[in-house]
Amino acid sequence: MAKSKTGQAFSATLVSGGLYKRNQGRLVRQLTAIGLVAVAIFGAYSLYNVLPLGMSAGVQKGIAVAIVVVSAWLAYRVVNFPRFADFLISVEAEISKVTWATWDQLWRSTAVVIVLMFFLSFLLLAYDMFWQFLFKWKWIGFLQI
Known part of the structure; x- marks a missing residue:
């Protein structure tokens, strides 16, 4: 895997729980993580609605919750990955x-x-009506409506 400036690969940072530069870029990082988790929640909900009907409701909910939990952890780790x-x-x-x-x-x-x-919309309407009138005229007769 490619290494970042600090020498850590992303796969190595997946298991750590530390924060990178804790107080810098805090708002943007929090909002980015919230956005990523929101996308994961909508995706898990959509998946929950299309899972096979023969599957029990508990299994369906378990899969959806597992996806949200894993996605939340990944979002937390992504916004603390040094390069990102x-x-x-x-x-x-x-x-x-x-x-x-x-x-x-x-x-x-x-x-x-x-x-x-x-x-501009009224100007385009006027141009359209002019050309429509011109092309419907008997001598030109291009538009036969």
Whole structure:
């Protein structure tokens, strides 16, 4: 397996319980783990609904719960894998540098986008109606509806 900068392979970190750089990139790492577990829960629920009908409900639930538990552990280990954790730490550092728009700027920009979209849709409607009229004209007769 490929080794990370710290010299550990991902398979070696699967059995450890330690945290890598505990207080750095904490929010991004927690949200990433929550997202991964949410995907696992939805996947386990979908699998639970399509498992064979002859299987007992206890076995179906056991398989789904096992998938969620294993996925939760993998999510915990992935966000503490040194290369991925360093990436998430740098993501949080870059996000903190972003200058976010104020609510007033956000509303004005949204209004400009909505007005422009309506204008462009009406302009395309006008072009469409013009070309439809032109092609239905008796001398051209391209569209025979």
